[in-house]
Amino acid sequence: MTTPKKKPSPRRANKAARKSATKRPGHDGPKVVLASEPAKTGAGAGTEGAGTEGARERILAAAQRVYASEGYAGFSMRKVAKEAGLSTMASYRHFPDKDHILHELVVHGFALFGQSQQRLLELSDPYERVRAGCDNYRRFAEDNPSYFELMFMATDDVKTLKMLTPEGAQTMAATFFFSRRAARDCGAPREIATQESVSMWAQMHGLIALHAAGRLGWIDDYDAYFATEMDRMVADFRRRMEAAGHQPSPTGPGRGGSV
Secondary structure, rough: OOOOOOOHHHHHHHHHHHHHOOOOOOOOOOOOOOOOOOOOHHHHHHOOOOOOHHHHHHHHHHHHHHHHOOOOOOOEEEEEEEEOOOOOOHHEEEEEEHHHHHHHHHHHHHHHHHHHHHHHHHHHHHHHHHHHHHHHOOOOOOEEOOHHHHHOOOOHHHHHHHHHHHHHHHHHHHHHHHHHHHHHHOOOOHHHHHHHHHHHHHHHHHHHHHHHOOOOOOOHHHHHHHHHHHHHHHHHHHHHHHHHHOOOOOOOOOOOOOO
């Protein structure tokens, strides 16, 4: 007579789901980000007779490289067209000016980040979702450095370009609302959820930005350090919520009240 297998406890199931939602390329599973930065093409690649979508992709890929080397002040339609192997006039057929090119890059980056966030909904425990969100943010930064620079690090005029169209503003805002939704699911009132989400975002972003800039070389094991700091940050958040009497939403991910 065989002994029936025991069902995993809810806590163990959540840990397994969190591991699945935060796998890194080259480690335990496939890349979570559903798309990546446009492939490099370079000046002179292909012909101007390429299809509309192909030409747009080449322009956007070239725009990323030009912005990375020139910044906003040195960014121009002429330089982008040359990098893409197109005429300047051909570039204007797809984008009216340089701001619209960069706007589309920024918005596309936020759309990719938003797609990666949706995977976190596999986690029923909102605190696990908050913690997994830290790893997801770091992974996006490391897998998509050009997008991350444009979206979260730019200090010049690019930082306002996500607001160029209503659709862009909505796409950008949705990624923050997702994080705030996780805090709301932990039981935090809207105002507190906003404060806590911004505070946790600032802490994880600071570590990621310092590491990317090479300022944390004195840390022997950055992976372990990041994990420890994020564990501590989320544990502190949980203690504050429980001390205030806030309980997780019983209705599941993203279903407890307004964002």
